[in-house]
Amino acid sequence: MSRAPHQTKTKPTAKGGSAGYLALAAAAVALALSACMAPAQQPPAATPATQGSASSSATAPATGTPAPSQTGLDPATAQLKATLESTLVSLAAANPKPGQDQLRTALLAAGIPAGTLEVSVSRTPTGLDVDAIEAATPSGRNCVVGQVRDGAVAVTVLPVLASGKCFVGDSR
Structure with missing residues (x-):
């Protein structure tokens, strides 16, 4: 065997x-x-304030107003988004890494109410510069959120949090 x-x-x-x-x-x-x-949202059409700007977000063909089918935003939110974007583009052109106070001052000067404006910190707890700084403000049931990262600007609309704020934690 x-x-x-x-x-x-x-x-x-x-x-x-x-x-x-x-x-x-x-x-x-x-x-x-x-x-x-x-889901990804299409940004509004380019406005005179944002045409030709160095924005990292793509723009739709220039029609002057955002098409409702593209953005689904109410007019007040669409206007707030355009204001936030144009302000951030101008600020980033002057300073690609703006600080918290500089960002807040520019947005308040653009007409965003101080009581609702939220701006992230510009320095970490260890004293280092952050990679990006963000600002947000609620508009109805939405939050318009903008970011500046090395001179590039991105603006989007997200749902407001249950707290009624756009950011988690104390950012005012």
């Missing part, structure tokens, strides 16, 4: 087994986060 060669089952190594679990966990987290994200 001949004997079959002895076969042993091997357990996956910690390195190989963990990599599979990590990949599966990463995929699950990515899927969960994508479900939490708001």
Whole structure:
């Protein structure tokens, strides 16, 4: 009688087994986060204040007013978004990394009410400059949020938080 060669089952190594679990966990987290994200919104058409500006957000063909089917924004929110964007573009052109006070002053001068304006910090708790600074203000059930990162401006509209604010935490 001949004997079959002895076969042993091997357990996956910690390195190989963990990599599979990590990949599966990463995929699950990515899927969960994508479900939490708001659908991408088209920015409003270019206005005279923003035409030819160095804005990182794409603009629709110049029609003077945003098309409701593109943005779905009420007129007050659309106007606030245009004001925030034009102010941030002008500010970023003068200073690609504006500070908190400089950003607040520019937005207040543009007519955004002080009582609703929220501006993120411009320095970390360890004293370093932040990578980007953001400002936001509510408009009805929405928040118009703008960001300046190395001179590039991005403006979007997101739902207002349950607290009635745009940012989590104390940013006023």
